[in-house]
Amino acid sequence: MDGKHSRGPVRGRSARRGFARRALVLGTVAALVAACGSDDGGGTITLGSNYSDEVPRAALAAAVDTCDLDVEINTVDHNTYQENFNTYVQQPDDVMAWFAGYRMRAFASRGVVGEISDVWENLDGMSEGFRSASSGLDGEQYFVPLYYYPWAVHYRVSVFEENGYEVPTTWDELLALAEQMESDGITPFAAANDGRWPQMGMFDMINMRVNGYDFHVSLMGGNESWEDPRVKDVFARWEEILPYYQPDVNGRTWQDAATAIGNGEAGMYLIGTFMVDNFDPEAQADLIADIDFFAFPEINPEHGQDAVEAPIDGFMMAADPANEEGAKALLECLGSADAINAYLAVTPSVVGAHADTDTSVYNDMQRKSAELVGNAKYISQFLDRDTDPDFASSVVGVALADFLADPGQIDSILATVESQKQTYTFE
Amino acid sequence: MIGATDRRWLIAMVGIPTFFHVLLVWIPALVTVGLSFAEWNNLDPLTAIRPVGGENYEVIVTVFGTRLFPALFNNLALVFFLFACTAAGMLLAYLLDKNVRGTAIYQSIYYFPVVLSLAVVGFIWKSVMFSREAGLLNLLWPGDPIDFVGDQTRLFEVMVPFTDVPVGISRNFAALLIAMAWRHIGYVMVLYLAGLKAVDPSLKEAAAVDGCNEWQSFRRVVFPTLKPINVVVAVITVIEALRAYDIIAALNVPRGTEVMGTLVTSALIGEGAGRVGIGSAYGTVLFVLCIGFIIWYVYNNFREDER
The missing domain is CATH 3.40.190.10 (Periplasmic binding protein-like II)
Known part of the structure; x- marks a missing residue:
């Protein structure tokens, strides 16, 4: 008993110190919280x-x-x-x-x-x-x-010049160019989908070329069925260029795909102009200067190349x-x-x-970016900026990854998207 | 006897942590359960919370069944897999406990992954190990490059009863299991090392004198004395398997590797998500699994002790 008592005050002190510390922590937290909300105009x-x-x-x-x-x-x-x-x-x-x-x-x-x-x-x-x-x-x-910044098809000018490639303006020209690159030993399309957003750009571009900007807005607004034949058309077109893609799209980061353009392994890359940020502005200045882009080619003459994606x-x-x-x-x-x-x-x-x-x-x-956007009749943002963000990432992003993994399943994939879409309320 | 002052301190020492625990753990957990029966966008005022009964649960098992069941299956597979890792960790601990030369070095190597931050773990596995173009595993692999992160092809497939949802282990999830084993084995090893140090060496000597071979002495003498550690490790293993999140998130949640933890976060706190009801329903499913296991385990454990 005595021993206990003699230790008592010591225990008490240490416990009090604990209290003091906790009070201090709480005080700091309170001060921080207050700092967040108590700006009284002032000037800051x-x-x-x-x-x-x-x-x-x-x-x-x-x-x-x-x-x-x-x-x-x-x-x-x-x-x-x-x-x-x-x-x-x-x-x-x-x-x-x-x-x-x-x-x-x-x-x-x-x-x-x-x-x-x-x-x-x-x-x-x-x-x-x-x-x-x-x-x-x-x-x-x-x-x-x-x-x-616009999304466009990036390529290396020197690679195009050496091989005598022309910038394609129609879908058929794009397919012919891809075929040519393939036979020249260049992978036609660099492609990434890590994070499940990079390929949203491809969906958007094909969709706006095939069905037009208004359909894009309506589809993103939840007003069209994802099982509509027009949506299936988009995936049918997409399937035509899939054989020319870099293999294993879903696991690749956009940076790794950009690297494939940089070292000449791949020929074309649909991505935002930020792709040049993958290269060192000083050590790779020549490479950056060698990178150019063209507007996504026309598919349906009714819509030409009238829309561009520019977040x-x-x-x-x-x-x-x-x-x-x-x-x-x-x-x-x-x-x-x-x-x-x-x-x-x-x-x-x-x-x-x-x-x-x-x-x-x-x-x-x-200059080209400003021109591309300035000449566009319609400017879209991006799939995940034009619709409910959770619908974009949890439903459409997943569906696109599934399509890229197994294009043959597109009908059931789109049926899933349509049924999951019903649980979202759009604007 | 406990004096009045001591009692006051005792109450304070138990009471204050309990207060914070209830405030920060149990109240949010119960609020989550409550919200799983409601529809609410967390940008709207609290008055906009609308009760919808079991609708969220119906939605996640039907419309979003293709997301829920594969995630649950992955969690379940993780429980079994991490128990296998636990056995490996125990073996490592047993070997290192024999004071082989350089034990400290081996221990540090195996324990290292546990102390790394999420960002570092993500970088190591994504860029250094798994990258299709530049990863170490692909440089060592003689055949065609393997897409460790993105290949969602299933190694096998079974149907969830009463639904048309197939589940199975995808290739990229199998690759992720390696990353998880890398960390879990070291974690378990340290816990067992501590336990083994506490085993009285005279017990092993006695077993040896009685003619036990190495396995018998471990199985009949050492293992039973490790019981308190076994309880802790079993609980940790199951909880780690059920709440798995960080390594998967660090790899950007490749399709095929979704677990309950990633479904909860994407539906609940993902940007602009605001689907609090559905996110809470996912969370409640996970909560029930965890708490159900713990109650079952602790109950069985105490019952055995009483016998």
Whole structure:
């Protein structure tokens, strides 16, 4: 008993210390939580950013610097940012980086992001196309575009020149070129599907060439059956080029496929212009300069090459920002030519949304990107930006992987998509 | 006797952890069960939660049966597979316990995978080992390159009773099993090493004197004394198999390798998912499996002890 008592105070102290520590931890947590919500206007504007790679991060900082505002940029790893966006958007920063189209509308229509139509009144140099991509279903604006980048068929100019290849503009020419490459010992199509999004681009392009942009929108909006003969047509066309694909598509990363273009093993690669980011800007500068792209060839003359896939990245405002005035000032600034010029001075892999973007600094690829999109009658975002994101990844992405693994099963795969689609509510 | 002060401390020491445990584990778990009977997009206010009865469960076993059953089958296969790994880990521990030269080095090598972060594990298996173009396994393999990550062809196929959903082990899941074994064996080995150190050497000597060979001495003398460790390892093995997630997620969840853990996260916290009801239903299925096993196991274990 005595021994116990003599140890008592010691135990008590250590336990108290534990308490003190716990209280300290709780206090810190409380302080952090308070810090998140207690900005009382002041002057500081918070900007949530998923520009977590080194180059885009520096580029965004340069763009924000042109605004002459007191901005605090909170950068989060981009995968984490996107995956947790549903949670984040409920306690967000004043301004947050996001994507245009359905992927923005899904949040706008639920009222969890702020309407910024008055910012748009002060924006000049944004085309009607960008305005509609920034508008919610109610016709008001919820998004300010910064830049975009097109998806197109990439190839190496030197490989085409050495072998006397011509850029194909029709499906038949594409198939003939593929056949020619095959006999020359080059794999015609570099292809990846790791993460189950890269091949969504191929589906979108064939679909818009065969059935047109309006059908794409309607299909993504859940208004068409996936067992429709028009959808089956898309997969029938796709099957015609599958034999020319790199084998084992589903396990390959887009970077590995880009490498196959880089070392000349493969001839063509449908992907976003970001594919050049796979190469070192300094050590492989010659290779990057050798890469060019062409618009996906025509399949149905009715639609020609009138649609291009060009995802737009930009910013939204919180539904209830701590510093609304500052947030709107920042958005207006980010929608200006100065901001995008500063951004592009750091990285030339994308194209400015603003009409007055300084195009004199563009490299060939940026110039062609702007031209490709400028000449397009219709601009789509991307499969996972044009429809319910979970439907895109959990249903369509899975179906495309299954199709690539076993094209013969397409009928039952599409039946599954159609039945699973019924459990989603589209806008 | 416990004094009043001591009792207060005792209550505090038991009470505070219990409070946090209930708050952070049990309440969310029960809320998840509740939400599995509702339809809700987590962007909407709480007032938008709409009860739908068992509809979510009906949807995941019918419309999404082609996702649920293969995932459940993969989890089940993992339970059996990880028990085989557990046996391998036990063997390693037994051999290393014999104080072979360089034991510490072997131990470190086998235990190393356990301390690596998810990102590192993902990189090692995706880029260094499995990559079709540059992976070590494909460089060593003499034949055509193998698509370890993407090949979803099933090695065998069986039909789930009462449905038309085929399940089986796909090739890429078989490859992932290697990655999981790589980690699980080291984990189990360390636990058994600790247990073996505690076995009284005189027991083994006595067994040897009585004429036991190595296997008999292990089976009849050492193994039974390891019982407390066996309980812990068995529970860990089953829970690891049921909650498997990280290595698969690090490889971007290739088609064919889905497990319950990946279904829950993609439906519940995936970007813009907001299908809280369906995600919770997946989660509840997993929860029931885990808790069911633990209750069954602990119950049987205590009953044996009482006998």
